[in-house]
Amino acid sequence: MSFAHLCKSQELAKAAFIYTYKHEIDTSRKGHYYSEKMVLLQGEKTSIYKSYDAYLSDSALQEKIRQSEAEINLTGLKISTKPLIRDMVLKNFQKNIAVQIKYLLDYYYWDESLHKINWQIYPDTMTLKGLKCQKATCEFKGRNYTAWFSSEVPFNNGPWKFGGLPGLIINISDNKNEIIFEFDGYALLSNLSIAFPEKSHQSSAKEYNKARDAFLNDPMSFLQNSGSIGGSVKLSNMSGQLKGRKPINNPIELNDN
């Protein structure tokens, strides 16, 4: 799958679904969640899942730059300072792939197969946000998830890597309640294109994980080794020099399956 092809096939989002993503990052601190608003921009052939907070703060920043707009009273504007999720998942339904886009000073990406999830469907129903939902379960990347999907919203998609059910996944959480995706609502963000980040480099999961761990382990030496701060970083050049260690106590993906 070439990145150039993805760029060409950029399409406009038909709908935007907002989710709250909650993650209990540290198992020693039960009930403490990292939380962020995420958005799933859904097109006909592609979709992208990324941070909604980052989108909002980006657009707020753009507004600030365009200060010549007399009407906007900027004094009330708050620009979020919390670290935001910059990773994205771009799905291409025609090519049957889910492109993982990760950020580590720069964007890196690699392909995974789309919705390779073995779902079990149950007759249980529940109404969430006014939508009639049905239960489904799966095991994914080392966690057991329960999902509620709604065939009233005919997109076989969901937040993050989830999808492949006969309707949009409204809520999904693992059975330990460490990972939670909750549907917030529909936002009409008109004319947003499902776009790949501008500067990005092809990589692989293995290569990226090695580099990330190295970075989290010793960010300063990582930056020195990469030659520049904020510049383009070639992962393959440095992954050999860096030792890996898992710094996140409770990652979302516990294994590769």
Place this chain on the structure above:
Amino acid sequence: MKRQNLIFIFLFCFSFLKSKAQIIITGTVTDSAGSSLQNVTVSVINTETKAVRSFAITNAKGYFEIKLSTISKSAIRVTSIGYQSIEKVITENILTYNFKLNSGIYSLPEVLVKSQNLVTGKGDTLNYNVQQFVRPQDRTIGDVIKNLPGITISTTGTINYNGRPINKFYIDGDDILGDKYVIGTNTLPADAVTTVQVLENHQPIKMLENKVVSDNAALNIKLQNSAKLRTFGSGNIGSGMPFKSADARVNTLSFKQKIKFINSYSFNSIGGNLRNEIQSQNTSSLWQQQSNNNETPLLSFTKLTDPIIPDRYFINNNTNLVSLNSLLPLSKDKSLRFNLYWLPQKTIYDTKTNNTFYIQGDTIKQFENQISKLKSHSLFFNVVYLLNSKLKYLQNQLTIEGNKNNGNSNIENERNTFPQTLENTTLKIQNLFLLKNTIGKELYFELMSNVNYFKSPENMTIGYGIYPWLLNNNANYNQTYQYATQEFATLLTEASLSKKVKQFMTSIKANYFAERNTYSSWLNLLQPNDEIKKAGSLYQNNLNWIQQRITINPSIDYKNKRFQLSFSFPMLSRNIYYNNKSAVFDTTISRISIHPSLRIIFELSNHVKLLLTGRRETDFTKPDNLLTGGILSNYRNLSQNLQNLQFNNINTLSISYLYRNPIKIKFFNAAFVYSKNLSPVISSQSFNLGLIQKNQQLFSNITQRVLFLANFSKYIFPLKTTIKAAYNGTILNYFQVQNNFISNLRSVTHSTSLTIATKPKWYFNSELSINFITSLSKNLSINSTIGNPINVLITNFIATFNFRENTFLQAETSYIFQHSSNNNKYFLADVRLNHTIPKTKTDIGIKAINIFNKKRFIITNIDGLQISTNNYWLRPLTLLLTASFRF
């Protein structure tokens, strides 16, 4: 209990296993052309519970395979974005199901739509998501704005938000059009806009933000990013029967960083009122109006008020409009703006009227049939330099405006049949300068100047020797010529100093105003021997008017989160000198008056505001009311005034309640306005052989007005409907002197309107408006009503049906019913068929206006003791072929 449960589960599993003789259902999904569709969800659902039993997603060949344990009470459902979903009941022995999907527009479930951001509010800014309100037939942003809940557009194009006119119209934050913004709403394509923003409490001057109370709202049109990158345009053309019926328009627009412009050329001969596009819509900027209130012509044709039907039915015109508007941003805060309009227009009026005056002891009847041809040229040029930064505001605006009008008309009235002509030109040059600056941290300095020059010569010819018994010593003569010229020069300078102390803003303004107006008029009579004779000094004016005024205006503004107060206490010292060479008088008057005004805004909650205002002013009769010499302002009216300047007092009190809730998309406002005007003079009319003579008489004249306004607007989610309702009630108590009888009159008017705009399905939308007006006039002096109450019902219904994605049929009908002595009923209708050529933004269509080919429109009005029945020409059935394009 637990054991029981276990047994139950066991049994359940067992039965499940037992019946698990797997059934495999296969099939393909293609589009209507037969191409296979990938990634389509095919689910087998329980027909009773609608729950999904099993599902599959089609592969690249459109093939699916679903494993099932049972097929009883099952249906197979195919859904995909952009296609209409299909559901088929599964029958026992059929295991292959092939589907052909027809394309369709996907709409989200209602509950989701309910949660989406149609309207969002953040602080003082309200955002309307344009794409949610746009209908298939909407082309310009004006089409969309008029259907937004909480916003209305008047027939002349003024945009009102929650019942009040907006004070600024921005396009992407830029003020390109000033207060002549209708050209913007008529040219900006709806699909170039993302959001319509209402900026409440809008203070257009950046350095006064959060400092000076403003209860005005501004509108900002936010553009799509793609619209800011290139110059684009649109146009339309329509032409057809009857001969020379046409409508054309080309617009080019650009909103690039370096230059922004809206240029437009339009032509119309089918009743389009292009003059609205260049008419000032802003009534709130008082400093710009300061010197304009005297600039009204002295002579006119007797013209009926426009009827209550859409312009296109009764305006018989031939209009061209060139409008060039550009804004050059010079730097972040500086810009230069140019506006140029040229409007040549020909209009024909064909009207008939019957007037009855119910005067005590007498009933006077008049009638008039008029056919008038008016030609006008208007030219307007405006250049504005603006610096608007957080620390400094500087604006200089130079305006040059010229108008040339001439008209010919043929009159047939109860006394004679004759031609008349009217010519007038106006020239106006105005320079406005406004500087606001900060001195230190909390001191604001403001300097303003407005220099204005206006000249307007007018002349009118009446094609026979009218009123010889009055004007020519009872001797017949051949023609009447009335001349009049007004020339004004005014200067206003104002300096003000403001200081902010905590939440108080105190300021003191000092202004100096000087004006010199001259008025001259005379009446010439063409005698049978072809000699032109002046009608004498009784019909001559040479008035010089000089006014100097010094105003000291201390004011205080206070603002906190829930409460805003603004109080000003202007003290005016006027020095007026006027003389009239013809009537030989010289008068000097000095007068000191105070004009206190108070405004309080309570923010009762996030959604509710209460606004109280009170004002007292002392004003005087306009200088043209000192024209003691008679002026034949039209063939029917002769005015002659007293030479005394009279001062009157105006007291106004208003209470407004404003509610808006963007989440519920609900708006409500109500206002109660009371005003009392005390004047020592009254205008009196006397009727004499077809002539109405107007003069001033001393009389303690009290006029009281009570006005109640209420507007309600709501968006109803499940119905996708915007409802707007409005009520407007006026009670006016006033005096009128006719034939020396003083009558105390009361006129009561109620106007109720309801508009329902709905788009329940993508292929259908409609707009229904119902307006019911009742007016009643009562003579309190003799305690009797004048004629019958006049009730008018006006309904307008527009339905648009898209029978294909690219084709719509629109029907517009108006039904007008007047219940009066003679019941008038009108049914007017238009039909329009429009097709958008796929993959282009080009439309072609046909349009029929007035399909029932109604010829005349008759309506009865009441005004004081006068009841008039007006009869208007209507445009005959007009058929047009139309095309519109984008580039």
